[in-house]
Amino acid sequence: MTISQLRAFLAALEHGSFTAASVHLDLTQASVSELVSRLERELGVALFTRGSRRLVPTQAAIELRPHAAQAVSAVRNGIDTIDALTSLERGTCTFGVLRNAAYYDLADLVENFHHRHPNVRVRLIGINSALVARSIADGEIEAGLLVLPIDEAGLEVKPLFRDEVLYASSTRDLDAGPVSIAEAAASKLVLYDAFAGWDDPTRRQLRERARWSGLAIEPAIEVEHVETALSLVAAGAADTIVSRTIAESAGFPDTIRTAPFAEPMHDTIALVQREGVLLSPATKQLAELAERMLRERIDEHQGRSSVA
Numbered sequence: 090m091t092i093s094q095l096r097a098f099l100a101a102l103e104h105g106s107f108t109a110a111s112v113h114l115d116l117t118q119a120s121v122s123e124l125v126s127r128l129e130r131e132l133g134v135a136l137f138t139r140g141s142r143r144l145v146p147t148q149a150a151i152e153l154r155p156h157a158a159q160a161v162s163a164v165r166n167g168i169d170t171i172d173a174l175t176s177l178e179r180g181t182c183t184f185g186v187l188r189n190a191a192y193y194d195l196a197d198l199v200e201n202f203h204h205r206h207p208n209v210r211v212r213l214i215g216i217n218s219a220l221v222a223r224s225i226a227d228g229e230i231e232a233g234l235l236v237l238p239i240d241e242a243g244l245e246v247k248p249l250f251r252d253e254v255l256y257a258s259s260t261r262d263l264d265a266g267p268v269s270i271a272e273a274a275a276s277k278l279v280l281y282d283a284f285a286g287w288d289d290p291t292r293r294q295l296r297e298r299a300r301w302s303g304l305a306i307e308p309a310i311e312v313e314h315v316e317t318a319l320s321l322v323a324a325g326a327a328d329t330i331v332s333r334t335i336a337e338s339a340g341f342p343d344t345i346r347t348a349p350f351a352e353p354m355h356d357t358i359a360l361v362q363r364e365g366v367l368l369s370p371a372t373k374q375l376a377e378l379a380e381r382m383l384r385e386r387i388d389e390h391q392g393r394s395s396v397a
Contacts (some may be wrong), residue, residue, distance in 0.1 A: 090131055092164050095157040097124035098136060099247050102150060104145045136237050150208040158364050166367040181210040182371035185221035185233025186377070187358065188282065189315055192335050194386045195234070195379060209371045217285035225361055231372040232362035234379055236290040245364045249383060251355040254291060255347040257319070267351040270298045279310040279327035281318040284309075291356055295330060298354070319345065332356050358383070 100110035101121060111118040129136050136153065138145040184197055199213050214221065218235035225233055226241035237248070254269040256275075273295070287296055299306045302325040310327055312318050318329045323342040336347045360380055362368060368376065 090128065092161060094124045094128040094131075095161050097121045098128055098150070099154070099157055099161060101125055101137065101144055101148055102154060103169050107144070127174050131165070134352065140357055146179070155365075163367050166369055181212065182375045183212040183214065183230045184375050185214045185216065185224060185230045185235065186234050186379070187218050187221070188215060189332070189335060190215055190234070192203045192332070192338050193358075193383060194364060195382060198379055198382060201382070202378055205378075206371065206374065207292055211371075211375070217282050217288070218290050219288035221284050222361060225363060228363070231366075231368055232360065232376050234358060234383070235361055237357040237359050238290055238293065239361070245362050247360040248357050249359055249380065251357050252332040252334050253349065254294070254330055254331055254354040254356055255345050255349055256328065257322055257331050257336065257345050259323055259342075259344045259346065260325050261346065261348070263346055265348065267349050269351045270295075271304060273330075273350075274299050274304040274306055275301075277327045278306070278308045279312060279318045280308040281312050281315045282311050283311040291330065291332075298352070331382050 096114065097110065097116075097120075100113050101107055104110045104113055107122045107125070108118050111121045114121060125136065132149070132153075134149040135147055136150040138147060174190045186198070187193075190198075199211050203211060213223065214230055214233070216224075218237075219239065221230065221235045222239040222241045224230040226244060226335065233378065234249075237246070239246075255304075256273060280292060282292065285292075287293060296306050308327075310318075310321060312321070315331065315335060318344055319331070321343050322326055322329050331347070333347075360376060364378070
């Protein structure tokens with residue numbers, strides 16, 4: 090079994106005919122057909138039912154596909170890795186970050202990476218964590234930093250740290266103490282990440298806690314950005330939830346007070362990629378840099394907390 094056979098098989102599977110696969114691979118139709126036939130003989134099974142217009146994959150082809158894709162990806166990335174042993178001089182990395190990445194000092198991630206590897210193209214996708222996870226699972230993004238929990242299967246998840254989720258209000262009594270889920274459910278709330286809605290990991294945690302208590306969370310206002318929500322909270326229009334990192338940021342409104350939940354709630358930030366798929370050298374470098382920068386931020390924050 091050769092990589093050429095697997096590439097021909099995958100191209101035929103994707104394009105539906107040997108002719109279309111040959112165009113994609115820049116080979117003759119006869120060469121692609123022969124490569125697939127040799128693979129079938131070696132495996133002892135038919136991979137396609139040859140129709141008059143289109144190849145129909147058999148169950149064996151469907152089962153072989155993820156293994157073939159992994160093998161081809163591993164070889165391709167291995168070649169790229171060897172080329173990049175001394176320095177990254179080419180390539181493209183696609184990396185997802187949580188929506189509020191700027192609060193975790195990741196805004197300069199691309200600048201730092203580009204300074205080290207100026208010839209590498211970078212696609213940094215900053216969307217809600219639920220959408221980042223979906224894009225990684227679909228192969229649109231190689232890896233990313235996101236907030237748990239996520240539902241997509243087939244992902245390799247490396248938790249990095251937990252960030253406490255706090256209740257934020259400008260009208261709540263300063264001495265009222267921790268916030269119960271019953272109080273949160275009864276309050277007028279403005280929640281952000283409106284497009285992701287209840288797929289947002291933090292909002293999911295809040296809703297699930299309410300359900301466990303037989304309650305429902307219904308925001309009075311939904312907006313897309315946390316900054317918009319905080320402006321409304323500062324004006325006394327509603328309350329919201331934020332991570333401790335956001336609450337301790339320099340731009341957090343002075344008029345907003347925060348309180349922990351009676352049963353503490355946390356965002357878990359993790360580095361995520363697809364299982365069994367090697368990252369391209371460029372994306373691997375960017376992921377390592379993002380993790381290092383994030384851990385440095387955590388260490389600095391813990392140091393300031395200890396001094397305080």
